[in-house]
Structure formats: C-alpha cells, structure tokens
Amino acid sequence: MLEFQIEFELHIPTSNNLVIGTLGPAATSSDYASQYIINQLISEEFTVSNQLFDTFLDVKEALLQDKIDLALVPHAYDRINEFYMEPDFELGFIFIYPTPVYGLAKKKDKEAVFNGSRIVTHPAPLPLLKQLLPDTQDQAQIKVDLSPSTSDCAMQVKQGLADFAITNENAAKVYDLEFISTYGNIQMSWSLFQKKRLN
Structure with a gap:
C-alpha cells in the first residue's frame, strides 16, 4: 500500500x-x-x-x-x-x-437456497448481484431489499431477517457469516x- x-x-x-x-x-x-x-x-x-x-x-x-x-x-x-x-x-x-472484499454472505449453518429468498444490500454494490448469484439462478425468484450499510445487511442475515447479504468481509466476520461467492476489493x-x- x-x-x-x-x-x-x-x-x-x-x-x-x-x-x-x-x-x-x-x-x-x-x-x-x-x-x-x-x-x-x-x-x-x-x-x-x-x-x-x-x-x-x-x-x-x-x-x-x-x-x-x-x-x-x-x-x-x-x-x-x-x-x-x-x-x-x-x-x-x-x-x-x-x-474490504465484497461478496454474497449467508449464515454458516444455513443451506444456500435462493428461490423465494430475501437478499439485502446497500444501494452502491447492488450491481454486483448478478455476478454473485449462480449462473443458473433466476433473479425474478429473489426479493432484493435495500439497506443503509453493508454492516446492517450482515446484521439482518445474522438476525434471520434476510437470507443473504451483499456485504464486505469485515462485516461478515463480525456477524459470523460466510461467503458463498466473492467479487473482491473495490x-x-x-x-x-x-x-x-x-x-
């Protein structure tokens, strides 16, 4: 650096x-x-x-x-x-x-099932969603909600209020989540x- x-x-x-x-x-x-x-x-x-x-x-x-x-x-x-x-x-x-590295995170003990799921993201990294989802996933079957920060997104997943979060690796660690896919640093x-x- x-x-x-x-x-x-x-x-x-x-x-x-x-x-x-x-x-x-x-x-x-x-x-x-x-x-x-x-x-x-x-x-x-x-x-x-x-x-x-x-x-x-x-x-x-x-x-x-x-x-x-x-x-x-x-x-x-x-x-x-x-x-x-x-x-x-x-x-x-x-x-x-x-x-920090951005990615799509979930609870560690929860299976990654997308149909009917809720994803939360801050507005800024929303364009990453298509790249973070599996190629076979239809976005029409996912509900996407906006959140004020990447940390708030991770917190919502930790609390069971959402299934997935676009968040950064620091927030994922704080809220004990794991990435299922990553984009990298911005x-x-x-x-x-x-x-x-x-x-």
Whole structure:
C-alpha cells in the first residue's frame, strides 16, 4: 500500500481531539477507510478518533452542528453532491483506498437456497448481484431489499431477517457469516470534508 502525505490545513479543535464522522455501524467499508485515515493523521499534537452514524445525512448534520470535525464520504455514495454543494463545507482532500472484499454472505449453518429468498444490500454494490448469484439462478425468484450499510445487511442475515447479504468481509466476520461467492476489493475513492472557517 502506498503511503501519502496529507497536505491540507486541518482545523484542529481546541480539545485537540479530531473526530472523523462516517457511516456505521462498525465494520462498514467507511469504518475501514476511517481507520486508515486515522493512522495517517496520527500526531503528537492531537488525537484522532472516529464516530459512526446510521446514514451519511446524519454525518452531514453532525458536521454542520460541529459534533464532528471531518466527514469521510465514499464517491459511491449517490448523494455525495450534497457535501460538495454545501456552502459551509470545504473539501479537505481526496484519496483512493480499496474496500474490504465484497461478496454474497449467508449464515454458516444455513443451506444456500435462493428461490423465494430475501437478499439485502446497500444501494452502491447492488450491481454486483448478478455476478454473485449462480449462473443458473433466476433473479425474478429473489426479493432484493435495500439497506443503509453493508454492516446492517450482515446484521439482518445474522438476525434471520434476510437470507443473504451483499456485504464486505469485515462485516461478515463480525456477524459470523460466510461467503458463498466473492467479487473482491473495490478500488474506492473517498472525500474528506471539513467546515469552512469563518473569516
């Protein structure tokens, strides 16, 4: 993995604790990327932590209300324009960092039966579904529902609310699921936003 220097002016809070907000719950791809950024920003002058939210709109509100200092948003998020067009925000920087491996997961003790099954996915990886299903499977016999995050998808399968989830390997491990097929990593680009300073 290539290391990089972050060369933008951080607005460090007086508490000296920089908080990055992004999509949760734990083990989302956004959580994974935030841990990478935290490691890049480690400094003797301040500490860095992350805070996870149910939706990116919650992340946006938290940044507007100064509850977090930075917002980490993947470019796969379909409403990222709301961060770019927010007059109170400025773009800190953009970077590329791959997601964990994505795949189609199920409970370990459950047989993979697709007809009449329910699959949950975050909207972003939905296009992977055709590749993740067996070639012989008719998608018309499967119900697909959308979920706010890859971790929430895995949680629903763990709780028996869905049969399969398109999720990442970190979430699959947290919720004790197994992949029946995998796609691989996604080379994702990310934006880090902060509030504009008042002159």
